[in-house]
Structures are given as C-alpha cells and as structure tokens.
Amino acid sequence: MIWNETKECMSRDQINNLQSARLRKMVKRAYHNVTFYRKKMQQIGLEPGDINGVEDLHKLPFTTKQDLRDNYPFGLFAVPQSQIVRVHASSGTTGKATVVGYTRRDIEIWQECVARVLAMAGVGSHDIIQVAYGYGLFTGGLGLHYGAENLGATVIPMSTGNTQKLITLMQDFKVTAIACTPSYLLHIAEVLEEAGQIDNTHLKVAICGAEPWTDNMRKQIETKLNIKAYDIYGLSEVMGPGVAADCKFHKGLHVYEDHFIPEIIHPETLEPCKEGEVGELVFTPITKEALPLIRYRTRDLTSITYDECECGRTIARISRFKGRSDDMLIIRGVNVFPSQVEAALLEMGETSPHYLMIVDRINNLDVLEVQVEVEERYFSDEIKQLDSLTKKIARALHTALGLSVKVRLVEPRTIERSQGKAKRVIDRRKFD
Amino acid sequence: MIIKQLSVFIENTEGILECVTDTLCKHNINIVSLSLVDASEYSVLRMIVSDPERGREVLKEEGLLAKLTDVIAVKTPQKPGMLHDILTAFRDANLHVKYMYTYSSSENYATVIMRLSKLDTALSLIKQKGYEVCTDKEAYEIVNLN
Numbered sequence: 001m002i003w004n005e006t007k008e009c010m011s012r013d014q015i016n017n018l019q020s021a022r023l024r025k026m027v028k029r030a031y032h033n034v035t036f037y038r039k040k041m042q043q044i045g046l047e048p049g050d051i052n053g054v055e056d057l058h059k060l061p062f063t064t065k066q067d068l069r070d071n072y073p074f075g076l077f078a079v080p081q082s083q084i085v086r087v088h089a090s091s092g093t094t095g096k097a098t099v100v101g102y103t104r105r106d107i108e109i110w111q112e113c114v115a116r117v118l119a120m121a122g123v124g125s126h127d128i129i130q131v132a133y134g135y136g137l138f139t140g141g142l143g144l145h146y147g148a149e150n151l152g153a154t155v156i157p158m159s160t161g162n163t164q165k166l167i168t169l170m171q172d173f174k175v176t177a178i179a180c181t182p183s184y185l186l187h188i189a190e191v192l193e194e195a196g197q198i199d200n201t202h203l204k205v206a207i208c209g210a211e212p213w214t215d216n217m218r219k220q221i222e223t224k225l226n227i228k229a230y231d232i233y234g235l236s237e238v239m240g241p242g243v244a245a246d247c248k249f250h251k252g253l254h255v256y257e258d259h260f261i262p263e264i265i266h267p268e269t270l271e272p273c274k275e276g277e278v279g280e281l282v283f284t285p286i287t288k289e290a291l292p293l294i295r296y297r298t299r300d301l302t303s304i305t306y307d308e309c310e311c312g313r314t315i316a317r318i319s320r321f322k323g324r325s326d327d328m329l330i331i332r333g334v335n336v337f338p339s340q341v342e343a344a345l346l347e348m349g350e351t352s353p354h355y356l357m358i359v360d361r362i363n364n365l366d367v368l369e370v371q372v373e374v375e376e377r378y379f380s381d382e383i384k385q386l387d388s389l390t391k392k393i394a395r396a397l398h399t400a401l402g403l404s405v406k407v408r409l410v411e412p413r414t415i416e417r418s419q420g421k422a423k424r425v426i427d428r429r430k431f432d
Numbered sequence: 433m434i435i436k437q438l439s440v441f442i443e444n445t446e447g448i449l450e451c452v453t454d455t456l457c458k459h460n461i462n463i464v465s466l467s468l469v470d471a472s473e474y475s476v477l478r479m480i481v482s483d484p485e486r487g488r489e490v491l492k493e494e495g496l497l498a499k500l501t502d503v504i505a506v507k508t509p510q511k512p513g514m515l516h517d518i519l520t521a522f523r524d525a526n527l528h529v530k531y532m533y534t535y536s537s538s539e540n541y542a543t544v545i546m547r548l549s550k551l552d553t554a555l556s557l558i559k560q561k562g563y564e565v566c567t568d569k570e571a572y573e574i575v576n577l578n
Contacts, residue, residue, distance in 0.1 A: 374441055374497055381439030381476045381501050382530055382547075383469050390473075409474050411443050411497050 003119035003151075004112070007258045008313045012306065015257050015315070020053030022286035023261065027051045027060070030292045033078035036071055037294060054261060057284065058272065062295045065098060068237060073099040078292050088236050089137045090335055097137075100236050101290040107146065109287055113242035113256050114147020120247050120254070120311075121207050121230040123177045125152030132166060132180035132188075133210065133333070135159040139240030140210050140333065144179040147242060153177070160184070163191055174202040181333045182208040182217055182229070186364035189224045198224065207232050209241055210333035211366075212321050214430070215250070231320075237296055238283045244318055249310045252317030259287045262316055263295070264304050267325035278303045280325045281318060299326045329425065331359055332366045334403045338424045341370060344400035350378050351393060354415045360428040369406045370397060373415055434502045434551055435568045436484040441497035442468070442475040451494065452477060459490045464574055465545065467533035480505070480535060480545065482572050502551055505566035506558060507541040514563075515544065521557050522548065535566075536574070 002008055010018070028048040030037040040061045041047065050059060068076060077084065085104050089097040102110070123129060129148050133140030141159055148155045156173060158166050160180075166188065169175065178185065185206055192198045203225055208218075209232035221229045233253050234241035243260055244253035255262045264279040265272055273279035281298045285291075301322040308314050329336045338357060345353050352373040360367050372393055380386060390407050397405040442448055449468075456463060462482040469475050481487045484500055491498040508514045522529060528549035535543040543566060548554045558565060570576050 376497060376499070379441055379497050379499055381437075381478060381499065383471055383476060384530075386441075386474065386476070387471075409441075409443075411441060411495065413495050414443070 001119045001122065001124065002312065003116040007256070008116065008254070008315055010258075010314055012314070016054055018258055019261050019286060020055075022258075023054060023057065023284065024048070024051055026284075026286045026288075026292050027294065029078050029289075030294055034076055034292070036067065036076055037292075057261065057263065057295070060284075060294050062270070062282065062297050063293045064297050065237070065299075068098045068100075069096055072096050074101065076293070077101050077290055079103055079290050084290055086142075088139045088142075088240065090139075090236050098237065100139075103289040106239075106288055106290050109259060110143060110239055110242060111146045111150035113239065113259065114143060115151040116256065117230075117232050117242050117245040118148060118151050118153065118177075118207065120245060121177075121205050122228065122248070123148070123151065123153055123205055123207070127176045127205075128154040128156065128173055129177040129179060130156045130158045130166065130170060130175050132158045132160055132178060132184065133241075138333075139234070139236045143234070143240040143242060144207070148179070163188060167192060167195075167197070170201055170203065171197070176202050177205045177207070178203060179207045179232075181210050182213040182221060183211060183332070183361060183364050183366055185221055185229070186217070186224070189221065190364060193224070199226075201225070203227050206230070207245075209233055209245075211330045215320070218250070233318075233321075235283075235298060237291075237293060238285050238298070239288070243283065247309060247311040247313065251309060252305060252319050254309065254313050255316045255318060257315045260285050262304060262318060264302065265297075267299075267301075273303070275305060276303050278319075278322055299324050299328060301325055327425065329357075329359060329427065331368050331403055334401065336368070336401050336403065340400050341397060341424075344396045345372065345393070348393065348396045350389060351375060352412065355424065356410075356415050357425045358428065359425065361430075366429065367406065368401075368403060369408055371408045371410045371415065373412045374409050375412065433504075433565065433567050434555070435480070435505055435566065435571045436500045437503045437545065437547075438479045438481050438484045438487045438491075439499050439501045440477040440479070440491060442477050444471075444473055444475065449477070452491065452496065455490050455494045455496075456481065456487060459486065461487050461490070464572065465533075465535045467531075467545075469531075478531075478533070478545075480571055484572070501547065503545050503547045504551060504554060504558075505535050505571050506544050506546060507564045507566065508544055509563075510538075510540055510542060515542075518558065518561065518563060521561055522554065525553060525557055527554055527557070535571070 031048045083103050084101040086102045089099045131144045135141030204227050206229040218229045232241050232245040234243040244255040246253045261284040263282040267280040281300045281302050283296050302318045305317050352375045354373045356371040358369040394407040464480040466479040468477050488498045530547040532544050532546040535545045
C-alpha cells in the first residue's frame with residue numbers, strides 16, 4: 001500500500017518545484033538562525049537569495065559529522081531550546097556524541113516517513129509489531145515505535161537484549177511484524193529453529209536496517225521464517241530510520257524526496273556523479289526545523305536512479321550500499337570508528353596503542369574482537385594480573401564504543417606497524 | 433636467597449612454544465624446570481634456566497615478551513607434612529602465595545619454586561623454621577640437590 005500517494009508518486013517537475021520551494025526556505029532559516037551556516041556561506045560569498053532552487057544546491061557548502069561534533073551539543077540547532085521536544089545522540093569518534101534535536105513538527109514528519117515505510121512493507125493497523133531496536137538515545141527504537149503508532153499498528157516496545165522473552169511474546173501475542181537489525185532477526189530465527197518453533201509464529205513481515213546486509217541475507221531470512229523482509233535506511237543526523245526504504249520489488253530504496261534531497265558525489269573530487277554511478281550519498285533535509293543540515297555527507301557509498309519503480313512510486317531510489325568512504329564500521333547497529341578504540345587505549349594508558357579489530361559474524365551475531373599488544377612494562381607473569389588487564393581494557397572499550405568487546409592480549413610487535421596507513425580492521429563479515 | 437625465574441608471555445598460537453625452546457637451544461641455555469599455565473587465550477611460561485639474564489635477552493631479540501621474576505626455591509624434606517608446615521608459617525605471617533610449582537624431586541628433597549607477596553619475609557621465616565632454599569648457582573646448575 002502507498003501511504004501518501006500525493007507525495008510518493010509526484011512527477012519529476014512537481015518534485016523539483018516542491019524541493020526548490022522548501023530548499024529556499026530552509027537555506028534562509030539556516031543562514032539567519034545558525035551562526036555556523038551564516039559564517040560558512042559568507043566565507044564563500046553566498047547569500048540565501050542566491051539559492052533559487054534545486055539547480056543551485058551544488059553552490060552550497062557541505063556539512064560533515066565533524067561539524068556536528070565541533071558544535072557539540074546544540075550549536076547547529078536553528079530553533080530555541082524551548083521548541084526542541086526530543087534529543088537523540090550517537091557515539092562519536094573521540095568520545096563526544098553526535099547530538100541531534102527535533103521540534104514537534106520534525107517528530108511528526110519522522111512518524112509520517114516511518115509510516116510510509118511500514119505501509120510499503122504491507123504493515124497496517126491490524127498488525128502487531130515488535131520493535132526490537134534499542135530504545136534510548138539511538139534513533140532506531142523510538143523512530144520505529146512512533147512511526148508504527150502513527151500507522152495505527154499495535155506496538156510492542158521490545159527493545160533488545162532478551163531473545164527468549166521476545167520469542168515468548170511473539171508467540172503469545174501473535175505478533176505479525178518485527179523491526180530489528182537483519183543479523184538479530186537471523187539470530188532469532190536460529191533460536192526458534194533450535195527450539196523446533198520456527199513454524200509456530202504468526203510473523204509475516206520484517207523491517208530490517210541499521211546495518212549493512214545483502215540480498216542473500218534477505219532471502220535467507222525470508223526462507224527461514226517464511227516471511228517478507230524489507231530494508232529501511234536512515235541516519236540520525238538527517239532524521240533517523242525512515243529516510244529511505246525498499247518496496248516489494250527490492251530494486252533500491254525509495255528516498256522520501258519531499259523531505260530529503262539526495263545527491264551522489266565523488267568522495268575525492270566532491271563533484272556530482274552521473275545517475276547510476278557509485279559515489280558518496282549526500283542529503284539535504286529540507287523540512288527539518290531543529291537541525292537544518294545543508295548537504296550532509298553520509299559517507300555511505302551508493303548510486304541513484306530517478307526511473308519510476310514498478311510499484312508506481314516516482315521518487316528517487318538509491319541502490320544497496322556498497323560500503324563507506326570513511327573507516328566507520330557498523331557492528332550490531334552501532335557505529336564504530338577505529339579511532340575510538342585508539343583513543344580509549346591511549347586514555348587508559350596501560351597497554352600499547354597498537355591494536356587490531358577483527359569483526360566477524362558468528363551465529364548471525366556481529367562479534368568484535370580487539371587484539372591489543374601487551375607492553376613490556378605492563379607485563380606481569382601472574383595470570384590474575386593479565387586477566388584483570390584484559391577486563392579493564394574490555395570495560396574501557398565498552399564505555400567508549402557502547403558495544404561489548406572481546407579483548408585478546410597479543411605479543412608485542414605482532415600487529416602490523418603503520419607504514420602509511422596501518423591495517424587496523426579485519427572485517428570477516430560477508431556483505432556481497 | 434632470591435633467584436630469577438624467566439617468565440614468557442605465550443600467545444595461544446601455533447608454534448610459539450617451539451619458538452621459545454628453539455631460541456634457548458640455539459644459545460645453549462638449559463631449561464632446568466618449567467611450568468606452563470593453562471588459560472584459554474594466552475598463557476605464561478615460567479622457567480628456571482641456566483642463564484636467566486641471557487635467556488631474557490635472546491627471547492627479546494626473537495620478539496617475545498619475557499621478563500625476570502623474583503622467586504625462591506625451597507628445599508622441602510622428603511616426608512609428609514613438610515610443605516604443610518611451611519605454608520602454615522606463611523599463612524600465619526599473612527604471606528600470600530601467588531603460584532608455585534615443583535622444581536625437582538630427589539631422595540632427600542622435593543624442591544618447590546614459590547612466588548610470594550613478600551619474599552624477604554618468607555626467606556627469614558624459612559630460615560627460622562630450619563628449612564633451606566637453593567642459591568642461584570644451585571638452582572641454575574642443578575647442584576647440591578640431594
């Protein structure tokens with residue numbers, strides 16, 4: 001079902017006109033209300049009046065995650081704090097979180113976008129949906145929660161962590177839909193399988209996201225659980241989950257262009273890519289009141305098409321993600337930068353700062369192992385001391401990353417030294 | 433007296449023990465006694481060798497993490513209750529045994545390597561109780577142990 005046919009099936013001209021009008025207003029708001037944008041535009045001699053429409057978008061400067069960090073916590077907000085009704089945050093590379101805010105209107109638009117995603121996946125008011133993303137500062141839980149409520153579905157705010165309970169409630173409540181990371185869903189499927197309960201659910205649809213996955217993984221989920229699975233994409237800086245999602249034809253993720261203008265650029269030259277060419281995805285959210293980002297660089301690599309989809313939607317589609325233009329990893333839905341590990345080790349100061357991160361998917365759950373070299377001056381020949389060092393490192397990394405980490409002590413000088421760019425990460429997960 | 437034990441960090445990877453024995457062999461260093469702790473990810477190999485200083489150096493050159501640790505080698509007479517007697521004395525003095533292992537066993541003595549919280553106190557206690565410890569020469573060269 002198409003939740004908002006007016007907005008999802010406009011002609012290209014209508015889309016351009018709507019985007020242009022909204023972009024003009026948004027640039028004005030950003031220029032007048034956010035010092036950062038005013039300065040940035042003044043530096044290159046640009047005024048809000050120079051932006052007449054989407055065709056002028058390329059004149060505007062980019063915004064990066066670093067800009068959000070530099071203006072921590074509320075520096076990029078365009079409205080007084082009294083108008084902010086909610087704040088979300090994700091962990092940053094250097095300990096400082098990336099903070100995003102929403103006005104009441106921003107939240108309404110978010111709910112609308114998520115409702116569109118769910119409707120596209122065939123979820124409706126008769127459905128009972130378990131939201132098994134983390135609730136809290138992470139946008140996944142609350143984002144899906146309010147979107148599903150807006151749609152009129154019955155929401156079970158499950159959050160993450162207790163698979164057994166999730167399964168019990170899934171069976172007892174006759175849950176028909178679930179929203180969680182794809183790897184977690186495969187894990188749930190395995191637990192069901194082991195208990196001989198795989199055919200004993202009412203589940204028919206899953207909305208999965210917050211981490212990269214493949215078509216093969218989708219098919220695996222669909223076959224194992226005998227359901228349909230859909231891909232949902234988003235990032236907190238731009239809004240949260242619901243910026244884009246796929247329909248039953250699975251030929252790319254539909255971007256809600258009435259709220260977000262997508263661009264694809266070469267990550268090196270920053271020049272626009274041709275339609276269909278792989279590059280870095282850039283978003284300009286044009287209706288956001290609290291945090292009006294201009295040309296936000298997502299670092300996600302993908303391509304775009306403006307062809308009408310078989311489902312009837314005319315809005316642009318982005319292809320499955322091909323990777324990242326930076327070194328960020330997504331582990332169990334949590335964004336992790338290798339530099340966070342380094343910073344945490346240096347801060348702790350009881351190990352060498354040489355480390356190797358090994359990411360793997362074991363029984364469909366992402367596992368992060370961090371190998372750390374033992375330094376001679378911290379080497380004790382008592383196992384108790386070495387164990388307590390291991391635990392201390394694990395605690396420090398857990399605090400820094402928001403993710404449990406398996407720490408492994410290794411001999412000194414066994415981790416490859418930096419000659420140019422050191423190899424800090426081995427990702428054994430298969431995304432192709 | 434206090435003697436030097438050679439302790440090596442052993443990552444649980446293939447061939448690492450052979451690397452240690454190979455290095456020591458090449459430099460003509462004899463392993464007199466050893467203990468390998470069993471842990472899942474890594475372990476510590478503790479050894480009494482003929483030349484601990486040199487042993488540490490050559491292992492370090494090989495890229496291994498090795499250090500010297502102070503321990504004592506207590507000559508426990510070969511009859512029931514002797515070790516118990518020593519340990520009781522340690523306990524009464526609030527000394528804490530971190531680890532121990534057998535160095536050698538002969539007709540007269542079972543010699544035990546011990547790592548304790550306060551080695552000096554331990555040494556004087558042992559003396560008070562009338563027991564003996566090995567000198568470094570005795571330990572490294574295996575002499576006078578009968």
